[in-house]
Amino acid sequence: MSEDLQAFRLRAREWLAATMPRAEASADDGPGDGRDDEAWVRARELQRILYDGGFAGLCYPQEYGGQGLTPAHQRVFNEEAVGYEMPLLLNVPTFSICAPAILDFGTEEQKRQHLPAVIRGDEVLVQFLSEPRGGSDLAGAITRGTRDGEVFMLNGSKIWSSNAYAADYGLCLVRTDWDAPKHRGLTMLIVKVHQPGVEIRRIKQVNGNMEFCQEFFDDVPVPASDVLGEENGGWAVASRLLFHERTAVGGGSPYVSGPPGVERSGEAEPDLLELARAGDRLTDPVVRELIGESQVLERVADQLAVRVTDGISAGELPDAAASLLRLFMATSNVRRTQIGLEVAGPRAAAWPPSDFRDGGSYGVNFLFRQGASLGGGSSEMSRNLISERLLNMPREYAADRDVPFSQVRQSKTPAR
Known part of the structure; x- marks a missing residue:
């Protein structure tokens, strides 16, 4: 029997307050320059703290080092984890994509070798x-x-x-x-x-x-x-890896730990309300409308993730439904980055080095807005999956189907 959700929430809240360090925004929150080994060491340390406290791998089976709890328990923990430092770097792809694939397809020996090591923070997967x-x-x-x-x-x-x-x-x-x-x-x-x-x-x-x-x-x-x-x-x-990736990109993975709304990079965007207030634009009706639209998109994404993942878990939806999450996240992400750019105004294009999060991150996110349309396969591929496997439309033509690969014409491999 799983622990009562309210009792689990209170236990997690007390443990987090007593154990986990508070997250602090760094003055150097700009784009990474690659000298980030310390961040990975820290992520492993934080994961070990979660493990020692009994809050690591909540949805992984107990026999492989997890807690054997439900996705609802993970959602509760993530809500309580807001404001605390978390090993976010380990979420994608280690916890949300690769480790679930080992759980799905691994031999007993492979599961016992890799999953407990992942949950302890001893192994990172790619x-x-x-x-x-x-x-x-x-x-x-x-x-x-x-x-x-x-x-x-x-x-x-x-x-x-x-x-x-x-x-x-x-x-x-x-x-x-x-x-x-x-x-x-x-x-x-x-x-x-x-x-x-x-x-x-x-x-x-x-x-x-x-x-x-x-x-x-x-x-x-x-x-x-x-x-x-x-x-x-x-x-x-x-195919299973891609299913887990689409679920993770769409915000529906039950295996990640950390505050809701944190992007794949592991850092949450600055709040649009704070951004508008700092630029003295909070009373502008157009800005308020844009902020409302962004919040609605975020809420729809959260509810869609719950509905689709619960439906897949209950067998009411096929695995291909994860493409719904993936497609909505991609299209809404493009729109939300456009909104952020409009609210930030000139600060999205130029900012002091110490004020990256005060508008600059929205400028950078806008430049990379199409990235959300590629992870887990392109949005065009998601539309194909939805049409063929959810709506039962005819499959797209492929000239190399059922042809021995050695007979398929190949382009030249780029020189090393």
Whole structure:
């Protein structure tokens, strides 16, 4: 029997007040410059505090180090966690995407090796999915996993892997059968990130952030015991990863800890009301209308996340319904960044170094507004999933369906 929600809320409130440090806004809250190793050390420390207090992995089974509670308990904890320092960096993709996939597809040995370590804060996980030549065609992966007895030799490259440099293990989609159609010749491997043959290059974005990485694999041995799911059955695992990612991006993951409304980067935006008040625009009826619209979009997103995730958990909605969350979050995020830009006014374009959060973050968010339309697959892909798997519309034509991958015409691989 799960603990009563009100009793759990009171227990969490008391423990948080007695144990967790209060979150403090830093004067240097601008875009990261890549020198953020201390942030990852701190995130692991905070996760260990949650673990020692019995508040880590609330929705993970007890046999793997979790608490075996419900998504409602996690939502209550997140509400009470507002104002406290939390290990937000671990939410995506470790807790909300990769670890749930191991829970879904892992062997008993894999679950017992990785899940307790994740919940303690000892392991950080990453996705190795996209490739330099792949675009949105994830199933067209050409990174090779060549089997040699009980070992797969890994060769190729992955890209746009968020925070791979800070991770311990990666879930890597590789091609293991070139004569099968592209969706049926893939395997998911659990790869140790920092080992001989793995090179990680960080990618510097225009705002100085270095979250994204590209990885190069040169004859990296991966034990066959580290296949997640089945050999040549990797597309099922990848599809599940994408389900968890769409749910997380849409705000519906039951596995994340931290205040509601915190973005993927791990930092909440400054409050629009405070922003308008600081600019002496709070009495402007147009500004008030914009702020109201933003708050309505946020409330709809929260309620939609609860409705869809509860519906999927109860079997009333198919897993593909997670694309509804993903699509609404993407479209509403674009609108909310536009609203933030309008409310911030000139301060969104120029600001003193110490006042990044006073308007500047909205300017940067506006430049990156389309990013929310890419995580977990593009918005166009979400619309395809909704039309085909929820509305039962005809499937989009694909020229390479059921064709052996070795016979599919390939573009040239970019030079290293």
